[in-house]
Amino acid sequence: MSTARPEDEVLGKAYDARLARRLYEYVAPQSRLIALSLALMLTVMAAQLAQPYLIKVLIDDHILKHEARGLTALATLYLLVFAVEMAARYAQLYSMERTGQNVIQALRNRLFAHLQGLDSAFFDRHPVGRLMTRVTTDIESLADLFSSGVVSLLGDSLKLVAIVAILWWLDARLALVTFTLVPALFLLSVFYRGRIRGAYRDVRRRIARINGYLQEEISGMLLVQLFRREGEDRREFDAINRGHRDAELRSVVYESSFSAIIELIGTLATALILWYGGGRIVTGALTFGTLVAFIEYTGRFFGPIRDLSSFYAVMQAAMASLERIFSLLDTRPAIQDPAAAAPPLSPPAAAERGPRGLIEFDRVHFSYRPQEAGTEILHGVSFRVRPGEKVAVVGATGAGKTTLVKLLIRLYDPTEGAIRLDGVAIRELPLRALRRRIGMVLQDHFLISGTVAGNIAFGDLSLPAESIEEAARLVHADDFIRRFPAGYAESVRERGSNLSVGQKQLISFARALAYDPEILILDEATSSVDTETEILIQDALQRLLRGRTSLVIAHRLSTIVGADRILVLHHGRLIEEGTHRELLARRGAYARLYRLQFAPGEEPERSAAAPERSEAGFIPGPDPA
Numbered sequence: 348m349s350t351a352r353p354e355d356e357v358l359g360k361a362y363d364a365r366l367a368r369r370l371y372e373y374v375a376p377q378s379r380l381i382a383l384s385l386a387l388m389l390t391v392m393a394a395q396l397a398q399p400y401l402i403k404v405l406i407d408d409h410i411l412k413h414e415a416r417g418l419t420a421l422a423t424l425y426l427l428v429f430a431v432e433m434a435a436r437y438a439q440l441y442s443m444e445r446t447g448q449n450v451i452q453a454l455r456n457r458l459f460a461h462l463q464g465l466d467s468a469f470f471d472r473h474p475v476g477r478l479m480t481r482v483t484t485d486i487e488s489l490a491d492l493f494s495s496g497v498v499s500l501l502g503d504s505l506k507l508v509a510i511v512a513i514l515w516w517l518d519a520r521l522a523l524v525t526f527t528l529v530p531a532l533f534l535l536s537v538f539y540r541g542r543i544r545g546a547y548r549d550v551r552r553r554i555a556r557i558n559g560y561l562q563e564e565i566s567g568m569l570l571v572q573l574f575r576r577e578g579e580d581r582r583e584f585d586a587i588n589r590g591h592r593d594a595e596l597r598s599v600v601y602e603s604s605f606s607a608i609i610e611l612i613g614t615l616a617t618a619l620i621l622w623y624g625g626g627r628i629v630t631g632a633l634t635f636g637t638l639v640a641f642i643e644y645t646g647r648f649f650g651p652i653r654d655l656s657s658f659y660a661v662m663q664a665a666m667a668s669l670e671r672i673f674s675l676l677d678t679r680p681a682i683q684d685p686a687a688a689a690p691p692l693s694p695p696a697a698a699e700r701g702p703r704g705l706i707e708f709d710r711v712h713f714s715y716r717p718q719e720a721g722t723e724i725l726h727g728v729s730f731r732v733r734p735g736e737k738v739a740v741v742g743a744t745g746a747g748k749t750t751l752v753k754l755l756i757r758l759y760d761p762t763e764g765a766i767r768l769d770g771v772a773i774r775e776l777p778l779r780a781l782r783r784r785i786g787m788v789l790q791d792h793f794l795i796s797g798t799v800a801g802n803i804a805f806g807d808l809s810l811p812a813e814s815i816e817e818a819a820r821l822v823h824a825d826d827f828i829r830r831f832p833a834g835y836a837e838s839v840r841e842r843g844s845n846l847s848v849g850q851k852q853l854i855s856f857a858r859a860l861a862y863d864p865e866i867l868i869l870d871e872a873t874s875s876v877d878t879e880t881e882i883l884i885q886d887a888l889q890r891l892l893r894g895r896t897s898l899v900i901a902h903r904l905s906t907i908v909g910a911d912r913i914l915v916l917h918h919g920r921l922i923e924e925g926t927h928r929e930l931l932a933r934r935g936a937y938a939r940l941y942r943l944q945f946a947p948g949e950e951p952e953r954s955a956a957a958p959e960r961s962e963a964g965f966i967p968g969p970d971p972a
């Protein structure tokens with residue numbers, strides 16, 4: 348249920364040259380922005396470091412010497428330097444963030460396009476939630492690499508070195524005293540940073556669990572309410588939620604004690620400087636201005652140390668994310684275009700020669716998990732569908748009917764045997780060309796959010812409105828679509844949840860018709876609709892199939908009887924083949940099924956006209972003979 352698994356958060360090396368080199372490909376186009384950011388960073392630093400010195404000059408050379416001349420100029424300069432610092436800081440942060448966001452955007456587009464090329468078997472193996480994490484959270488943690496990563500590392504280190512040098516130059520002994528606090532500060536920072544990041548990781552993991560639970564609960568609310576699982580689920584959710592609160596509180600404890608301790612060390616440093624430096628002023632070894640400058644510089648010294656302590660963890664998280672992102676980018680799709688495509692068949696001649704599309708299955712074996720023994724779903728299936736022929740496939744639930752269809756459009760490849768289209772193995776055909784020739788109506792009518800018209804024109808966005816309406820009219824969808832308040836512009840919710848089953852079916856038909864494929868594959872839905880809609884659907888089907896080679900996974904008696912040939916699939920094997928009459932006359936599995944399911948003691952023609960009976964699924968039993 349949880350979208351983040353423990354292994355999503357395993358951390359390793361903070362620097363991996365191989366990953367950094369691959370990231371460089373995405374960073375290189377941003378080199379001008381990075382150079383700009385570096386230049387701005389140096390400006391910020393110079394302006395920051397000039398300020399305490401200006402104060403020192405102001406105190407020592409003017410205030411203490413009662414010298415009023417130049418005061419105005421110095422104060423104005425101080426203000427100016429400060430203004431420069433602010434402007435440069437703003438531009439620096441912006442350009443750095445922008446670099447990061449540009450890199451992230453490019454990488455995210457790349458991932459998206461890569462996901463589109465992956466095959467169904469890949470998506471069977473990888474849960475949606477984890478893939479979402481790659482494209483969102485993992486890429487997000489790269490943003491940290493830019494905002495608090497490399498450039499700030501460089502900036503902070505430079506600043507530290509500069510401050511140490513300046514303090515040393517101002518007064519070496521006072522500098523040494525001040526530096527005694529640095530190791531303590533650094534160690535405490537490293538300790539707390541580690542804890543804080545760990546706590547945040549925990550919080551993120553628990554938020555992912557909350558999201559996962561919530562998603563399942565909301566989408567299954569009907570089931571929850573029906574089976575009165577509310578109380579139980581509330582308790583489960585409460586446990587997850589409580590865990591999240593505790594994790595959140597742990598992070599707050601670390602965060603607040605960390606900032607308190609940093610404050611404490613800062614005050615300690617000031618006290619040390621006042622105590623030791625004050626003594627040296629009394630003996631005349633130190634000027635008052637230098638003391639003030641010291642306090643100012645130390646204040647600017649602790650920030651970078653605090654930030655540097657987090658650098659390691661940021662790098663570590665970014666590398667772990669990069670590792671996962673690149674390993675996803677490295678997955679090669681199992682279904683790919685052939686290296687050298689078969690010569691294209693000449694399409695213009697097709698119209699003259701009548702329907703094309705000879706489908707051949709040649710001893711096809713298939714398993715969804717070929718590595719595991721005993722998982723084979725199809726055991727050597729062979730058949731042909733001649734151009735223009737309508738072939739129906741019947742068989743029990745789980746017999747492998749939908750699987751046959753998935754193989755034909757190459758969502759998966761057979762483990763053995765070959766599938767040919769007009770004599771050419773489909774492995775040799777470019778995927779786009781193959782899928783352009785084959786239209787498909789799926790078992791669960793897949794609609795997308797958008798308009799009704801958009802759903803019909805799904806395969807060809809340039810389709811004119813007349814063609815969309817023409818397709819809808821032919822399959823009898825026009826009537827109910829026009830009755831929608833917005834007609835063809837009526838919005839369809841995700842997965843078509845605001846439409847009835849019959850409406851979804853007819854819209855899917857219209858979509859297939861508008862696509863106008865040579866070969867049509869129809870995986871009939873098993874859910875029933877009312878008699879009137881049933882008659883509409885049957886007629887729509889006839890129009891859809893007319894003049895096309897078609898393979899229909901049939902659950903309706905009318906479709907079965909209307910087919911030129913029927914294939915009976917049983918546990919992944921074809922056990923009978925023939926027309927409705929031939930198969931009945933054979934008195935085998937099909938005849939038995941037919942008797943059991945559709946028409947005890949009736950003539951086939953008459954029962955074909957009885958749609959209220961036509962929804963029963965076929966369940967072939969063993970041949971009684």
Ligand SMILES: Nc1ncnc2c1ncn2[C@@H]1O[C@H](COP(=O)(O)OP(=O)(O)OP(=O)(O)O)[C@@H](O)[C@H]1O
Binds near residue numbers: 715724742748
């Ligand atoms: N993605 C998948 N991964 C693993 N096994 C699968 C997958 N899809 C289907 N199966 C298995 O393959 C077998 C055949 O499924 P298939 O969908 O082809 O059945 P079907 O004949 O279309 O059934 P129905 O009439 O219910 O639609 C079933 O045992 C099913 O559990």
Ligand SMILES: [Mg+2]
Binds near residue numbers: 748749750790870
């Ligand atoms: Mg099926």
